[in-house]
Amino acid sequence: xxxxxxxxxxxxxxxxxxxxxxxxxxxxxxxxxxxxxxxxxxxxxxxxxxxxxxxxxxxxxxxxxxxxxxxxxxxxxxxxxxxxxxxxxxxxxxxxxxxxxxxxxxxxxxxxxxxxxxxxxxxxxxxxxxxxxxxxxxxxxxxxxxxxxxxxxxxxxxxxxxxxxxxxxxxxxxxxxxxxxxxxxxxxxxxxxxxxxxxxxxxxxxxxxxxxxxxxxxxxxxxxxxxxxxxxxxxxxxxxxxxxxxxxxxxxxxxxxxxxxxxxxxxxxxxxxxxxxxxxxxxxxxxxxxxx
Amino acid sequence: xxxxxxxxxxxxxxxxxxxxxxxxxxxxxxxxxxxxxxxxxxxxxxxxxxxxxxxxxxxxxxxxxxxxxxxxxxxxxxxxxxxxxxxxxxxxxxxxxxxxxxxxxxxxxxxxxxxxxxxxxxxxxxxxxxxxxxxxxxxxxxxxxxxxxxxxxxxxxxxxxxxxxxxxxxxxxxxxxxxxxxxxxxxxxxxxxxxxxxxxxxxxxxxxxxxxxxxxxxxxxxxxxxxxxxxxxxxxxxxxxxxxxxxxxxxxxxxxxxxxxxxxxxxxxxxxxxxxxxxxxxxx
Numbered sequence: 001x002x003x004x005x006x007x008x009x010x011x012x013x014x015x016x017x018x019x020x021x022x023x024x025x026x027x028x029x030x031x032x033x034x035x036x037x038x039x040x041x042x043x044x045x046x047x048x049x050x051x052x053x054x055x056x057x058x059x060x061x062x063x064x065x066x067x068x069x070x071x072x073x074x075x076x077x078x079x080x081x082x083x084x085x086x087x088x089x090x091x092x093x094x095x096x097x098x099x100x101x102x103x104x105x106x107x108x109x110x111x112x113x114x115x116x117x118x119x120x121x122x123x124x125x126x127x128x129x130x131x132x133x134x135x136x137x138x139x140x141x142x143x144x145x146x147x148x149x150x151x152x153x154x155x156x157x158x159x160x161x162x163x164x165x166x167x168x169x170x171x172x173x174x175x176x177x178x179x180x181x182x183x184x185x186x187x188x189x190x191x192x193x194x195x196x197x198x199x200x201x202x203x204x205x206x207x208x209x210x211x212x213x214x215x216x217x218x219x220x221x222x223x224x225x226x227x228x229x230x231x232x233x234x235x236x237x238x239x240x241x242x243x244x245x246x247x248x249x250x251x252x253x254x255x256x257x258x259x260x261x262x263x264x265x266x267x268x269x270x271x272x273x274x275x276x277x278x279x280x281x282x283x284x285x286x287x288x289x290x291x292x
Numbered sequence: 293x294x295x296x297x298x299x300x301x302x303x304x305x306x307x308x309x310x311x312x313x314x315x316x317x318x319x320x321x322x323x324x325x326x327x328x329x330x331x332x333x334x335x336x337x338x339x340x341x342x343x344x345x346x347x348x349x350x351x352x353x354x355x356x357x358x359x360x361x362x363x364x365x366x367x368x369x370x371x372x373x374x375x376x377x378x379x380x381x382x383x384x385x386x387x388x389x390x391x392x393x394x395x396x397x398x399x400x401x402x403x404x405x406x407x408x409x410x411x412x413x414x415x416x417x418x419x420x421x422x423x424x425x426x427x428x429x430x431x432x433x434x435x436x437x438x439x440x441x442x443x444x445x446x447x448x449x450x451x452x453x454x455x456x457x458x459x460x461x462x463x464x465x466x467x468x469x470x471x472x473x474x475x476x477x478x479x480x481x482x483x484x485x486x487x488x489x490x491x492x493x494x495x496x497x498x499x500x501x502x503x504x505x506x507x508x509x510x511x512x513x514x515x516x517x518x519x520x521x522x523x524x525x526x527x528x529x530x531x532x533x534x535x536x537x538x539x540x541x542x543x544x545x546x547x548x549x550x551x552x553x554x555x556x557x558x559x560x561x562x563x564x565x566x567x568x569x570x571x572x573x574x575x576x
Binding site: 071072073090091092093095096097099101102103105106107108116117119120148150168 | 467469470472473474475476477478479483487488491492494566568569
């Protein structure tokens with residue numbers, strides 16, 4: 001918690017408070033026999049309003065579980081999440097979620113997909129149309145309103161998913177490896193676009209990713225998670241200048257240095273002493289795109 | 293567009309590659325290739341008409357289409373035919389309708405909420421689905437009497453299974469990510485069902501309804517041939533024992549036409565309601 005303190009402006013109430021979250025899964029079928037798998041252990045994190053926080057870590061560190069808990073789709077075994085001081089008890093429209101698999105409704109057009117949350121919110125039809133037009137425009141899909149999801153490329157589908165999550169105006173955007181399934185070039189375009197959208201909408205974003213580079217490029221702070229059990233190892237502030245989009249910031253020495261620091265943090269994870277037989281280089285567990 | 297159409301298209305959950313085939317560019321109207329299918333049916337009827345006239349086939353056995361049409365018109369003019377069609381259709385519709393009303397909700401329960409139970413009873417259901425009601429005709433008569441009810445029960449039985457199995461499959465194959473994504477927006481259970489689960493399962497349900505309607509119509513004729521005093525099946529059977537070949541053919545042709553239009557209706561309905569599965573990227 002020590003490095004967290006220097007990033008918080010004292011008189012501002014944090015937007016999201018994650019306090020001592022623990023989540024354990026009981027594994028029935030495994031060669032080692034039934035045992036408890038500690039996915040998350042004493043996770044604590046505070047996120048300011050309008051802040052962009054990325055979560056990186058190896059597979060199995062519970063990043064996605066943590067995001068599900070934030071979304072209200074899963075319950076922690078211990079601890080609690082507060083948004084604006086109110087405890088999260090279930091899913092609600094104050095949080096928007098964007099998943100890796102797009103999860104667009106294939107029977108709905110781009111516009112109808114974007115309007116889904118607005119229908120749940122019971123927004124009147126005329127207003128729905130106005131809002132969906134605005135957000136389709138924001139993600140650069142003007143002219144594609146009446147296309148069905150299978151008529152779009154992977155990158156375009158993810159733009160629709162972002163527009164859908166933004167349309168009902170949540171204050172917090174939770175993104176679970178949203179760009180993992182698109183090719184490298186589209187990915188960089190989408191990262192630029194996301195930063196532009198973030199600056200236009202000033203949402204609070206929590207972004208889960210496998211890629212160190214993506215985390216450094218996007219975030220104000222990067223929370224480095226360890227696996228077995230999933231805990232926050234360190235929170236690294238990213239002091240790179242903004243706006244970072246459409247710039248060559250990736251090749252700057254500061255960028256490389258920050259990326260290396262996070263890489264080292266992931267490399268030098270403390271040995272998981274309670275499972276001594278299973279030590280393996282953590283870098284192997286991170287996707288190739290994360291390696292240097 | 294900054295983001296061009298490249299890559300990232302690995303996920304195409306609702307589009308099978310076979311669906312893409314019917315989006316090939318249409319041939320111009322005058323092209324013979326576009327009328328190949330119509331030509332075959334014309335040739336078929338021409339050959340059928342010519343065969344008895346040219347000899348080789350005895351007209352008493354194979355009535356030519358012109359005679360079949362004449363008989364058909366006559367049967368309609370006598371006023372009897374419409375009665376046969378109406379009674380046959382009402383039997384099919386009531387049996388099929390009740391089957392759909394039972395099978396679709398049951399399919400949602402088995403495929404959705406009670407999956408362990410579904411796994412438990414699936415083999416029994418599969419076995420029952422293969423039971424041919426005609427081999428148990430006497431049992432149906434014993435249980436439901438000789439009247440309309442036993443015929444309705446048989447239609448119900450044969451159309452129940454395809455609808456049930458396809459609904460179960462449709463519900464089971466719903467992408468859990470869609471449900472997760474809808475739930476993350478705080479969607480209530482009722483809304484989730486009508487806005488996500490029902491449309492996502494609809495291709496499976498429609499496939500089942502289409503199969504079920506075909507089976508129902510097919511079995512109806514057979515049921516009427518075994519024990520009925522009215523209806524299209526009875527007409528066929530009656531023509532058969534009286535050796536009235538034109539009447540036999542007239543009834544058969546009418547049954548085929550009704551079956552085809554049933555198939556067409558369900559196909560059109562399916563295209564209208566679940567057409568999002570078929571439309572492809574090549575259009576516009």
